[in-house]
Amino acid sequence: MNPAPNRRKFLATTMATGAALTLPAASYARIKGANERISIGLIGCGNRGHGVQIPFIAKHASAENVEITAASDPWQVSRDHAAAGIQDHFGVQARLCESHDELLGMKDIDAVMITSCDHQHARQLEAAVQAGKDVYCEKPIAKNIEELNRTYDAVKETGQVVQAGTQLRSLSSVSGARSVYQSGVLGNVSRIEQRRNGNRPFWYNYIRDVKRQDVNWNEFVMGASKREFDPVAYSAWMGYGDFCDGPIPQLAVHFMDAVHFITGAVVPETCVCHGGLFTWKDENKFDVPDHVQALWTYPEGFMVSFSTNFGNGTDNTIRFSGDEGTLDLTDWNKPRLLRSGHQEDIEPISRPDHWLDWLQCLRSRKSPNASIEAGYYQTIPCLMAVKAYETGRRMVFDPQRRTIEEG
Numbered sequence: 001m002n003p004a005p006n007r008r009k010f011l012a013t014t015m016a017t018g019a020a021l022t023l024p025a026a027s028y029a030r031i032k033g034a035n036e037r038i039s040i041g042l043i044g045c046g047n048r049g050h051g052v053q054i055p056f057i058a059k060h061a062s063a064e065n066v067e068i069t070a071a072s073d074p075w076q077v078s079r080d081h082a083a084a085g086i087q088d089h090f091g092v093q094a095r096l097c098e099s100h101d102e103l104l105g106m107k108d109i110d111a112v113m114i115t116s117c118d119h120q121h122a123r124q125l126e127a128a129v130q131a132g133k134d135v136y137c138e139k140p141i142a143k144n145i146e147e148l149n150r151t152y153d154a155v156k157e158t159g160q161v162v163q164a165g166t167q168l169r170s171l172s173s174v175s176g177a178r179s180v181y182q183s184g185v186l187g188n189v190s191r192i193e194q195r196r197n198g199n200r201p202f203w204y205n206y207i208r209d210v211k212r213q214d215v216n217w218n219e220f221v222m223g224a225s226k227r228e229f230d231p232v233a234y235s236a237w238m239g240y241g242d243f244c245d246g247p248i249p250q251l252a253v254h255f256m257d258a259v260h261f262i263t264g265a266v267v268p269e270t271c272v273c274h275g276g277l278f279t280w281k282d283e284n285k286f287d288v289p290d291h292v293q294a295l296w297t298y299p300e301g302f303m304v305s306f307s308t309n310f311g312n313g314t315d316n317t318i319r320f321s322g323d324e325g326t327l328d329l330t331d332w333n334k335p336r337l338l339r340s341g342h343q344e345d346i347e348p349i350s351r352p353d354h355w356l357d358w359l360q361c362l363r364s365r366k367s368p369n370a371s372i373e374a375g376y377y378q379t380i381p382c383l384m385a386v387k388a389y390e391t392g393r394r395m396v397f398d399p400q401r402r403t404i405e406e407g
Contacts, residue, residue, distance in 0.1 A: 032110070032363055038066040041109040041133075043100045043124055044116030045073035045082035047206070048138060053113050054082065056355040058089035064359040070095040072103040073116075074216040075234070098216040100124050104131040111161075111362055114138060117237050118244040119224040122147035129160040136358050138165035139257075140249040141375045145383055148376065149402050155372040163358040163368040164375030166257040168332060170357055172348035177327055177335040178262045180346055185337065187324030189263070193305040194255045199313040201280055201290050202250070203239035210234050232284050239286035245386045246288030248273070252306040252385070255318065256296075257370065257378035258329070259304055262320065267377050268296035268304070270407065271384035271395045279311035294385040306385075380404070 032038060040057065042049050054068060061067055067090045071082040079096045086094040097103055100120075103112070104127055111134035114124050122142040128135045135155075141164060142148035155162050168174050181189075210231035217229045225242035227233055237243040238250060260266060275292030290310040297303050309315075320327035325339035327346075335346045352360065354369065361368045370378075384395040384404050396407035 035065070038064070038110045038359075038362055039108050040066060040068045041070040041072070041103045041106065041112045042068055042082055043072050043103060043112050043114045044120070045071050045078035046115065049073070049113070049115040050078070050081040050085045053115055054085040054089055057113070057359070060356050060359055061090065064356070066359055067092055068094070070097075070103050070106055070109060072097045072100050074098055074219040075210065076214040098219050101127065104128055104133060109133060111135065117220070118249060119143050119242070120222055122151045123222060125162070126151045126154045129155050129158040129162065132158070132160070134161040134362050136163045136165060136355070137375070139253045139375070140379050140382055142379055143245065143249070145402065145404050148379055148383065152372060152376045161358070161361050161365060161368065162372045162375065163354070163361070164370040164372070164378065165354075166254050166370050166374070166378055167354035168254055168258045169261040169374070170351060170354035170369045171332060172350050173333050173335055173346070174258060174261070174329070175349040175351055176346045177329055179349055180337055181262045181320060181327055182264070185325055185339070186320060186322030186327060189320055189322040190302050191305065191321045192259055192263075192302055192319070194252070194318045195307050195309075195316055196247070196251055197309040197313050197316050199310070201239065201286070201310040203236045203286065206236045206238065207232055207284075208235035236284070236286075239284065239288055241287050244288065247292050247308045248294060248306070248385045248389075249382045251308065252294065253378055253382050255306055256304070256381045257374060260374070260377060263300065265298050265300050267397055267399070268298050268381050268384065269396060271296045271381060271388050273385040273388035275389055289389065292389065294388070296381050296384070
């Protein structure tokens with residue numbers, strides 16, 4: 001199955017707008033009535049799982065008739081946090097397990113939220129849709145192009161509803177910015193950029209005292225590494241290349257998805273990327289870059305730039321620059337239009353939040369805002385950048401073969 005047979009079809013597609021797509025008949029056969037409660041399982045119960053997903057689903061639980069009833073995580077402490085949150089928000093004694101496979105085997109679970117580590121996403125997403133579950137999957141969907149293609153195909157073949165966890169395209173403010181961009185008021189847009197800086201890398205925030213006896217280390221590693229148990233590698237996994245490729249897939253994926261959503265572009269033509277570990281060298285031996293600079297060119301005629309400096313937190317910005325105006329999204333919630341020496345606040349365009357959109361699509365079987373197509377194409381530029389960084393070579397995406405190659 002080929003989601004992009006040629007670049008012309010890329011530019012003709014409406015997937016970047018979040019428009020509904022035709023789903024297999026089997027998917028419509030799974031439509032639940034309003035009186036049928038939807039049971040959700042949580043895969044990965046860390047900060048994102050118990051701190052974000054549980055309360056956001058609870059916010060819409062009554063109106064959408066949903067509840068979270070099960071959770072899986074390799075770490076006992078995270079499972080306990082999830083159990084407490086599920087009890088508090090839903091009044092349910094959650095079923096807990098170490099393995100995502102055990103959770104996916106629960107027949108009464110209708111959908112799952114994957115909030116695990118980057119190296120686990122693709123395998124868990126593929127297994128979930130093959131088990132007949134709808135999915136909300138955190139970004140990035142995959143850590144390499146082979147597993148991205150395989151997972152995409154599995155979702156399309158099963159017809160399950162999948163929402164990628166890039167929530168910016170569900171913000172009313174960003175929808176307003178999209179409308180302004182597409183009005184043509186910026187003129188000829190040639191450069192889009194984000195500088196996302198900080199005083200230290202974000203993975204330091206997650207270092208925890210983890211006890212070996214509380215962790216199913218093999219379930220966590222999932223064959224991605226030969227490391228022995230290490231509490232820092234477990235808790236601050238985003239700083240190690242075995243489990244995460246650093247700022248590009250963790251941070252730039254949101255920016256690139258917003259670029260696609262706002263401009264209607266689908267995939268870059270080329271990518272170069274440089275960086276390194278320049279500032280944060282210590283006993284933790286993190287090995288993903290703390291400074292990175294990626295550049296992509298798009299067939300629409302603009303260049304996209306993403307950079308991080310985790311040695312200095314100043315000079316953050318997000319700008320879409322045209323020869324007649326600038327769209328400033330440095331504050332995602334309050335975008336501004338800059339032109340002729342003046343600035344204007346951009347009117348938001350109301351739409352359901354990212355979690356409500358997914359919950360509604362579980363019943364309607366429509367395609368959510370960040371569909372599997374959006375998830376696929378937001379991941380490609382990140383994989384291009386990671387490979388360009390690792391090889392020092394310029395990368396291109398071949399839509400016919402669905403490969404990332406030197407070019």
